[in-house]
Amino acid sequence: MKPKILLLHGSGTNASIFGLQSRKLAALLQPHFDLVYLDAPTPCPPGPGVLPFFEGCEPYLTWMDDSGAVPEQAYWEGEAFEKLVGEVRGLMALEEEEGGLVGVVGFSMGAKVGMEVVRRLEADDNIEEGGEKGKTGGGVKVVVAVCGTVPFRGGVASSTTAASEGDEAREKAYRASLDKGRVKAESVHLIGDGDPWRAEGEKLVEFFEDEGRRVIRFRGAHHMPADDAVNRQVVRVILAACKGV
Template identity: 30%
Template sequence: MAESNKHLPRLLCLHGGGTSAMIFKIQTRRLQWALRSTFKFVFVDGPFTSGAGPGVLPAFAGCDPYFRWLNPESQTAEQDQRRVRQLLSKVIKDDGGEFVGVLGFSQGARLTAGLLADQEEQNAAEGMPNWKFGVMLCGSFPPLSLSFAKMPSTKPSQGTDEHGETREPDEDEIIHVPSVLVRGTLDPHGEKGRRLVKYFDPETAIAMVFKMGHHLPGAAGDTTSDKGDTQKIVDAILKVYADHLPYEELKAPKTTVMENRNGQLSA
């Protein structure tokens, strides 16, 4: 499979906090198989070591070291931003392929949103490609920027709660890059994912809600999500990717997926 997909456009994959590239490869195996003829998945470890993240144990006990994209002990945000930028740009340069999309889970989804936001504000980190689309799975908020020009604290908050923020995103913070945002109704961090959706233009983003926890559909031990949920995510990814391609190059159904009151999907 590795040999046969060298020519394919790349999808940069960012794991959640307290996991690793190896673990994320396992977690996304269904997506990889379904999209094996469309993308080459490129995984990367975050630059900061940490303990195991939510849901990692006991399934991935002994699979340390674990990594994250944020350094909780840091006193210098700019230095941390630089480390993440340098790491990602090196991975992209060393691969040598065409990176068209970025996919992240949990904390990695927050970084995914930040990469898209930086690009939209023309503050893209050096070495970053022009992202065509983004995919955020069980994401957190707000977007994690890698730009010195857009630090997380530059806009005043209107009070905080247990999630650290209550204000709505300003108009100039809305992201228009085609995106897919997935969250679970049983996810204890689901409120963070709901707030992340607010940073995206509803005309260009597909927000999807499934009956699941803080994991992808069909994860080990999952008895709640439907077997077809993975395919629904795959279809949404193909749609946002197709939005920037000529119709002849990739024919994808032009459907809009919306959530209803019950958290189910309707076209």
């Protein structure tokens, strides 16, 4: 068995749809890694660009309600997120011959979920190891954030979906989240130049350590990049981060 990479879909899709959306990247990763796609827990309407291409591919699922600071905080503190962290820990605890988890790829909302999972694992491991500097969560070497949104949709002048009356609460929660510390694992941030949520993707970069992060910009909107050269570049970074695994 090969090392594993976890793939987390965006809001309003599901693991099967994301398997098709990520097929170009997946084809390049599969010779080196086993790919694990997980479904989000909560049904919701289809996400941007899902219809009509994936009509009839229900259920459409989301990780959380991030329409405001209060419901998003409830997710981070709730049972669904704890269950996800437990599932990821299970992937990392597999026997060596079965291939443990070494990377996370998240799209849109799945990017901030992946970031928070790895940050949580790193924090837990630091406690277990007595605060060892540079310790990364359970062997996760790299996080790939594609067109990511940022915790609490904060840090930007005007969030795409934020109601004006909720901006202050979002910003306060965003700052508190950022203050929890940066992810130590290496990171790759794919940002589409025409993405309506581009400003949030730029802010998500700040949640990762400076020295281990890379930003790749591509021509496109809120979708997985189709350009072969971009996908090959991402895979090269992943392979370099996982060298020796």
